[in-house]
Every structure is written in C-alpha cells, then in structure tokens.
Amino acid sequence: xxxxxxxxxxxxxxxxxxxxxxxxxxxxxxxxxxxxxxxxxxxxxxxxxxxxxxxxxxxxxxxxxxxxxxxxxxxxxxxxxxxxxxxxxxxxxxxxxxxxxxxxxxxxxxxxxxxxxxxxxxxxxxxxxxxxxxxxxxxxxxxxxxxxxxxxxxxxxxxxxxxxxxxxxxxxxxxxxxxxxxxxxxxxxxxxxxxxxxxxxxxxxxxxxxxxxxxxxxxxxxxxxxxxxxxxxxxxxxxxxxxxxxxxxxxxxxxxxxxxxxxxxxxxxxxxxxxxxxxxxxxxxxxxxxxxxx
Amino acid sequence: xxxxxxxxxxxxxxxxxxxxxxxxxxxxxxxxxxxxxxxxxxxxxxxxxxxxxxxxxxxxxxxxxxxxxxxxxxxxxxxxxxxxxxxxxxxxxxxxxxxxxxxxxxxxxxxxxxxxxxxxxxxxxxxxxxxxxxxxxxxxxxxxxxxxxxxxxxxxxxxxxxxxxxxxxxxxxxxxxxxxxxxxxxxxxxxxxxxxxxxxxxxxxxxxxxxxxxxxxxxxxxxxxxxxxxxxxxxxxxxxxxxxxxxxxxxxxxxxxxxxxxxxxxxxxxxxxxxxxxxxxxxxxxxxxxx
Numbered sequence: 001x002x003x004x005x006x007x008x009x010x011x012x013x014x015x016x017x018x019x020x021x022x023x024x025x026x027x028x029x030x031x032x033x034x035x036x037x038x039x040x041x042x043x044x045x046x047x048x049x050x051x052x053x054x055x056x057x058x059x060x061x062x063x064x065x066x067x068x069x070x071x072x073x074x075x076x077x078x079x080x081x082x083x084x085x086x087x088x089x090x091x092x093x094x095x096x097x098x099x100x101x102x103x104x105x106x107x108x109x110x111x112x113x114x115x116x117x118x119x120x121x122x123x124x125x126x127x128x129x130x131x132x133x134x135x136x137x138x139x140x141x142x143x144x145x146x147x148x149x150x151x152x153x154x155x156x157x158x159x160x161x162x163x164x165x166x167x168x169x170x171x172x173x174x175x176x177x178x179x180x181x182x183x184x185x186x187x188x189x190x191x192x193x194x195x196x197x198x199x200x201x202x203x204x205x206x207x208x209x210x211x212x213x214x215x216x217x218x219x220x221x222x223x224x225x226x227x228x229x230x231x232x233x234x235x236x237x238x239x240x241x242x243x244x245x246x247x248x249x250x251x252x253x254x255x256x257x258x259x260x261x262x263x264x265x266x267x268x269x270x271x272x273x274x275x276x277x278x279x280x281x282x283x284x285x286x287x288x289x290x291x292x293x294x
Numbered sequence: 295x296x297x298x299x300x301x302x303x304x305x306x307x308x309x310x311x312x313x314x315x316x317x318x319x320x321x322x323x324x325x326x327x328x329x330x331x332x333x334x335x336x337x338x339x340x341x342x343x344x345x346x347x348x349x350x351x352x353x354x355x356x357x358x359x360x361x362x363x364x365x366x367x368x369x370x371x372x373x374x375x376x377x378x379x380x381x382x383x384x385x386x387x388x389x390x391x392x393x394x395x396x397x398x399x400x401x402x403x404x405x406x407x408x409x410x411x412x413x414x415x416x417x418x419x420x421x422x423x424x425x426x427x428x429x430x431x432x433x434x435x436x437x438x439x440x441x442x443x444x445x446x447x448x449x450x451x452x453x454x455x456x457x458x459x460x461x462x463x464x465x466x467x468x469x470x471x472x473x474x475x476x477x478x479x480x481x482x483x484x485x486x487x488x489x490x491x492x493x494x495x496x497x498x499x500x501x502x503x504x505x506x507x508x509x510x511x512x513x514x515x516x517x518x519x520x521x522x523x524x525x526x527x528x529x530x531x532x533x534x535x536x537x538x539x540x541x542x543x544x545x546x547x548x549x550x551x552x553x554x555x556x557x558x559x560x561x562x563x564x565x566x567x568x569x570x571x572x573x574x575x576x577x578x579x580x581x582x583x584x585x
Contacts, residue, residue, distance in 0.1 A: 118516025
C-alpha cells in the first residue's frame, strides 16, 4: 500500500508526463543532437558521420559570409529595437491619456492587428507597396516630384525597408506592454508630483519613465532576441538580396543546412546564435537585478 | 496594479467624465498613426476587389469602388488546392491549440498543487527551453521526422508545435494566484487527483485558457518555418508557404488574385481579434509586468 506521499509523487509525474514527453522529443533531444552535429561531418546521402572536432566552428567563424550575415542581423536589431521600443513608448505615452472608449477600441485595433497577422501573409502586401515601378509608395514620392526609391532593390535601402515592415508589424506588441506598465505607476506618486508643481512632462521624465525602466529593458531584450532570429520577412521579401545585403544569421544557417546540405556547419552556426542569445539574456538579467535592487 | 484593474478604472473614468478636449491633438496624432497602420490592409482589400486588368493601375486604391469577387473565384479555381491548404491550416492550428492547452494545464497543476521530488529541477529545465531558437532544433527535427516517416504529413507540423515551455509558465503563474481551498476540500472528501484537476482546477482557468488558446492558434496559423522545411506536397501544405506557391504559380500578373488569397488568410485572424481583443491585450500586457 503506497503512502499518501508516494501517491502524490506518482500523480505529479503522471500530470507532467505529456508535457515533458513532448519537451523531450521535440526540444531537448534535437538540442542535444544539434550539439553533436556541430562536431560531426555528415555525408548528406548516406548520413554517415565522422568526428571533426572544431572544424565546423572553424569553417563558420572564418567564413566572411557568416560575419556579413551577423553584421546584417545586428544592423537590423539596432534599427528595429530603436523603432519598435522608441515608437512604442511614444505611442504608449500618448495612449495613456484620457481617450474616449470607442476611439481607444479603434486605436487598439489599428495598432494591434498587424501583431496578430503573420509576416508570411503581409509580406505580399509590402512587396507590392515597395515595388519600384508599380508600388504605392513610389507613386506618391514621384507625385511630390522626388526621384523614386529602390526600396527593395537598392542595397543601401533594402534593410531599412525590412525594418519599416518589422516596426509596422511589431510596434503594437510593445505599445500594449508599455501602456500597461505606465498605467501601473501608482496614482499617489503622480498626485504628489502634481501637488509639488511638476509639469506633466517633468512628471513623465522624472517619475514615470524611471518607474517603468525595468519594463523598457524587458522590451529591449525581447526585441533583441527576436531580432537575432529574424527570418520569415526577409526570406519572403528579398530572399537575402540584393547581393547579401539583407541576409540574416538564420538564413545563413538555413542555406548551409538545407540548401548546401552541410548539416554540421548549419548546426555550428545555430549554436553560435544560441550563445549570443544566452549572453544577451544574461546581460538583461544582470541589469534587471541592478534596477530591482535600487 | 494589474492591467485588469487598470482597465476597470479607465472604464469608470471614461463613463463618468465627458471627453477631455485638451487631449484633442493627441487623439489626432494617434488617429493619423492608426490610419497609416491600417493602410496596407485597406490596400489589400481594395486591390482584391479590382479586376485583374486594373490591379496595377495607379493611383493605388484604398477603398473598393465596387464589389467584384472574380479574384476570389480565381483563387478557388487555381491549380493549387487552396481550400485544402486552408483546411490543413485549421486542422494544424486547432490540434496544436488543444494539445498545448491540455498538456500545459496538467503540468501547471502538478507544479502548483502537488509536492514531489525534482519539482524545481524540472521547472528549471523549462527555462532552458525558453531560450532555444527554432533554428537550433529544426535540423535534427528534419532528420527525426524523415526517419519516422512523418515528412509531408500534418503530424510534422503539429508535433513540434506542441512543445511550449512558455505555455506551462503562463498556466502555472495563473494557478499560483488562485485559492487552493476547493481543491483541498475535495481531496479531504476523497476525490482523486484527476477528478480534482478536471472538475475543480480546470473550470477555474477559463480566462488564461482563452488567452493561451488565441496565442497558440494564431502563432500556429502563421507558422512559416515548419511547413517550409517539412512539407513539399501542396495537399498537406499550410497557408503561409502555400501562399508563396500560389503567387509563384500565378506570376506577377494577377495581383488582385494574390491579394484575394491574402485577404482570406488574414480574415480568421481579424475575426479572432474582434471576438477576443480584451483577452489578447490583457494576456500580453501581463507578460511584461509580472516578474
């Protein structure tokens, strides 16, 4: 006869079984397999494997193309984080006023709808909006008497266009998080500031923004980690071009593993990405603790 | 203050106060921004209503001048099985949602209501899973799926989507905030753990289950990477990649047909949003606040 304690333990493992079985099969084992793959050379036809040590990492880390895609990714992140979190914060501050209900509903719809819709779908819309000859945007630029812009064909502009799409799609997500944070600032703090004669702008700068700093930091980290994995939009809209000017790290991994059939180097580049994500997360945790400890 | 409370106070304020006209400039700025956010969707819909010959005509239109569903008929008549892909997307998204909700609710129940050895270790493992980029797991998954003979089947799209550490986190966080008295009373009355979970815990979890379902359903509906890698046949394809094939097969000539297809793909998401906007907004807001 099992004791009550043993029964509870048994039940707990039973309840955890489905989730952890899935976790094991589709996350944990593939992750370990990736670790192994990164030190193997795999024959793409026979799948015969051979231990090659650091050779895959050597290949990836000395491949100028890999560093080019890494540079592109960080360029994308720098612009996308500023756009998403900066614009998101601006909009959240504006929405944090007393706005009539029906209007607020419409604003929420407008700013949040793109968040729900996949880039795989809206990329088609943007591809035509940005089209050089027939696009809507260049039409209005020409109407102003300005020369048309090669939104997706000029290699100095293409990444910028990708960022515009990214901000359009994701800014609503950050608006909602930041707005909730702003509304969580205790009312008595704001009341005290008002009585002390602080202007609304001073109150925002000196009280609200410092109060929600941890949430802003969360948004920056979240946008950075998401940006490191940027893939769908670029794959559909420019496929990395023109030249390699918009190719991201995940696209590099994808083409190594699935187009070139180099599983080992694909895994090695994915692992390098994981290390970078871990570092970003660690920095965020440290900074977050400093904020919280104040 | 939680967002739920914040929105309650906001509602009370707007009910009791008249419109504050000093905020008019703010409303105008936000309104212009909102119009720009919606323009791509308006253009999509207006273009889908244009006859194929006028689709590229400039100036672009943002409001349809007449109702013309030819392009929609052309999508359904296309050589690619659009309706089949639509159905596939529904099946994959629905199966993923049910699987994630049930498995994560069960795991959350164990973590927040039962005591057992290894609890914190197992929970810590989830943290690792949260950080893993998709890019890292798709290569081995591809070969695993191939070995199991699951490539080119809907299973290859459903199964990987079921692994969701984030869902377990969300559900556990919610359960921790719920009172335990009912469950304890039922236990003393001799109810089994399964009965307690199924009859008492689960019915209390309505709101987070609704929020989680929406998040899981939309992200599955939108998933691009898995069908791109795991599926070749259009009979088992889902919409995000299927749309790419559709646009290739029609070429650049039929902009209105492609926009009709995009409109049909976006429609369920719009419906989900209109029905459940409060749940979505509140659940996302809470991810940033809870720490």
